Amino acid sequence: MKKLLFIAALFCLAGSGLQAQSVNDELELQAFTRRFMAAYNAQDHAAIGKMYTDDAVRIDQDGKQINGAENIANYFAEQFRKNNATLLLKHIGINWSDAEHAWVVRGNYEVYGKTNVYDIPINLTGSYANAMLKKDGEWKIAKQWLTPPDMSKIKDEIQALNTAWANAANAKDAATILDLYADDAISMPDGAPALVGKAAIQKDIEADFASSKNRKTVTYKTAEVFGDENRVTETGTVVAKDATGKVAFTEKYIQIWEKRKGRWQVIREIYNHDSKTW
DSSP: HHHHHHHHHHHHHHHHHHHHHHHHHHHHHHHHHHHHHHHHHOHHHHHHTTEEEEEEEOOOOTOOEEEEEHHHHHHHHHHHEEEEEEEEEEEEEEEEETTTTEEEEEEEEEEEEEEEHHHHHHEEEEEEEEEEEEEEEEEEEEEEEEEEEOOHHHHHHHHHHHHHHHHHHHHOHHHHHHTTTEEEEEETTTTTTOOEEEHHHHHHHHHHHHHHOSSEEEEEEEEHHHOOOEEEEEEEEEEEEETTOOEEEEEEEEEEEEETTEEEEEEEEEESOTTTTO
16 A cells, blocks of 8 residues: 555656646747747847757648748748738647657737738738757747638637527617627618717617517528638628518628627628618
């Protein structure tokens, strides 16, 4: 029994040591992320090259692969020559990968700015994963993957909000609907002037509820979403049915959703009916 307890104690000590080591590693790797971002925004391709191992691999959103720290540095030098952009990195966390035999840092990135010729806007977002190795006391990227935003996941999120919106509309719950709009939202309804701000939108929703003599059930369906993890443009359709289940009218709409304080809100919308006989 004593032997078993001694072995158990050794496992506990080993576990606590590994946990402490991972915390230290994460703090160092967070600092590494800040240095990488600073080097990029200073357009210092040489400094960026030194942050990769000599035989590093970089794989971009489209699957294009660059091998070697020198070639990666040259890639960034060419990007800086063509573009004037800013990089934002959001560190999410680290985990040990047996496959890579390394700590893997994960996070989100955003690149925004303009090209140096023609001032074409740049706005790229996605996720990154860096397999990190410590060389002579310094962390370096051994392998880097960039992935585009998961638009199917975002579409599901928007559809869930639309379902909640439809349920609130069917219950004539104006407060729940208004909570889905940003304070500075603008709504452009069919055959009427634009509604600027929440107060105007609220007045319109309440007037619509008050004027509805026959109860209708509406459903909203998200057709497509375009954009990134911070802002998307949605196209969708509305079907309204009367108490007997007969279709009363249909609509189509475009909404721009923006993530604010961690949740999606509508900042712009336009919609119109498919028929003038509704």
